Amino acid sequence: MSGSWNPSDFPELTQDNHTITSVADRHYNCIAWAAGETTRKWWPDRRNIGWWPRGVQRAETMGAFVEAYGTLGFRLCFDGSLEPGVEKLAIFGRTIQPDKPPVPTHAALQLESGQWTSKLGDLEDISHAPVDALNGPIYGKVACYLSRPRQNAMASYPR
Amino acid sequence: MLSYVTETADIAVVAAANALVINQVMYGWFLGIRPDDVLPLDHHVALGQTLKGLSLRKTPRHKKHVPESITAVAYSGTQIEFCPWIYDTRFLVPYRPVKVVPPSMVTVIRDPELEFGDLVTKWQREKGATSSITETAMCDAYLQIIAMGRATAVPLILAQLRSEGDQPDQWFWALQILTGVDPVAEEDRGDFVKMSRAWSTWGENEGYVW
Numbered sequence: 001m002s003g004s005w006n007p008s009d010f011p012e013l014t015q016d017n018h019t020i021t022s023v024a025d026r027h028y029n030c031i032a033w034a035a036g037e038t039t040r041k042w043w044p045d046r047r048n049i050g051w052w053p054r055g056v057q058r059a060e061t062m063g064a065f066v067e068a069y070g071t072l073g074f075r076l077c078f079d080g081s082l083e084p085g086v087e088k089l090a091i092f093g094r095t096i097q098p099d100k101p102p103v104p105t106h107a108a109l110q111l112e113s114g115q116w117t118s119k120l121g122d123l124e125d126i127s128h129a130p131v132d133a134l135n136g137p138i139y140g141k142v143a144c145y146l147s148r149p150r151q152n153a154m155a156s157y158p159r
Numbered sequence: 160m161l162s163y164v165t166e167t168a169d170i171a172v173v174a175a176a177n178a179l180v181i182n183q184v185m186y187g188w189f190l191g192i193r194p195d196d197v198l199p200l201d202h203h204v205a206l207g208q209t210l211k212g213l214s215l216r217k218t219p220r221h222k223k224h225v226p227e228s229i230t231a232v233a234y235s236g237t238q239i240e241f242c243p244w245i246y247d248t249r250f251l252v253p254y255r256p257v258k259v260v261p262p263s264m265v266t267v268i269r270d271p272e273l274e275f276g277d278l279v280t281k282w283q284r285e286k287g288a289t290s291s292i293t294e295t296a297m298c299d300a301y302l303q304i305i306a307m308g309r310a311t312a313v314p315l316i317l318a319q320l321r322s323e324g325d326q327p328d329q330w331f332w333a334l335q336i337l338t339g340v341d342p343v344a345e346e347d348r349g350d351f352v353k354m355s356r357a358w359s360t361w362g363e364n365e366g367y368v369w
Contacts, residue, residue, distance in 0.1 A: 040350040041292065050292045051349025105289075122286075123287075123288050
């Protein structure tokens with residue numbers, strides 16, 4: 001089965017490194033999905049359209065995204081290697097201006113199997129490995145990793 | 160009687176349209192087209208679309224003079240070549256492309272609904288797998304929808320939201336800009352179904368019909 005995304009958006013995504021795990025759905029986006037939510041979109045846009053954790057700066061910066069996931073217990077870590085009992089999350093970013101830090105674009109959550117689960121915008125959910133199979137012109141590449149002790153509720157991914 | 164039309168066509172398509180108005184005719188007399196004639200298209204024309212087999216329907220009052228159909232055989236950039244069907248009392252035969260009018264002499268009638276539909280399709284393609292609400296609102300097609308203005312765009316967006324049912328898209332940025340209000344409750348941010356309902360209620364209260 002092939003997804004509804006434009007293949008040129010994800011040049012490193014191949015038949016062998018991903019599986020589609022849901023149909024397209026506009027109720028949530030990747031940031032919400034990585035946070036365990038499927039009924040609303042997370043995004044710190046300036047028009048207050050997306051939901052954003054209360055008390056976290058509403059800015060499209062890596063700092064704000066790390067802070068947002070911090071409300072769920074995630075903290076910065078060194079890499080995306082699989083560690084027993086640890087749940088990891090990768091935040092992707094794309095460089096818009098060469099002298100500026102990357103702008104957050106996407107988040108992927110690591111499953112207990114070592115695979116990663118991602119929601120592609122309004123399109124499908126996929127599981128993929130490696131995490132940087134989603135590198136490309138839309139999401140850029142992984143900018144940082146976060147981790148927290150694995151919780152049972154998250155073990156059910158993908159749906 | 161055999162009609163001969165021997166020039167190449169040259170019509171600018173500057174936006175989605177479902178009709179072309181001929182303002183001034185140079186070679187149109189070959190086709191029986193006169194100034195201010197309206198030529199409805201069988202298919203609407205989208206900017207940048209490649210057209211093959213497009214036909215123009217003639218207006219009834221010119222039935223006597225206009226060939227049975229005019230078929231666009233090629234489209235490149237802003238020009239369309241038309242190949243007329245030469246009417247013979249016995250049979251129709253395709254003839255070489257004809258020139259109708261230069262682009263400056265054509266006015267495109269814009270149909271807001273068709274234009275909106277084209278822009279929605281273009282926007283869906285543009286935003287692709289983007290998750291950023293800001294980036295989806297910065298797509299060219301989305302900005303063009305906003306540029307249609309409040310009176311035109313708001314009813315079309317409300318109708319679009321209704322047609323999307325329980326999978327509403329991100330129309331809230333445009334609605335905020337066009338109307339200057341935001342009827343969504345703070346606790347409903349990000350929940351597009353609830354946000355869509357809030358905007359529908361607002362539209363009804365404001366007297367919008369869609």
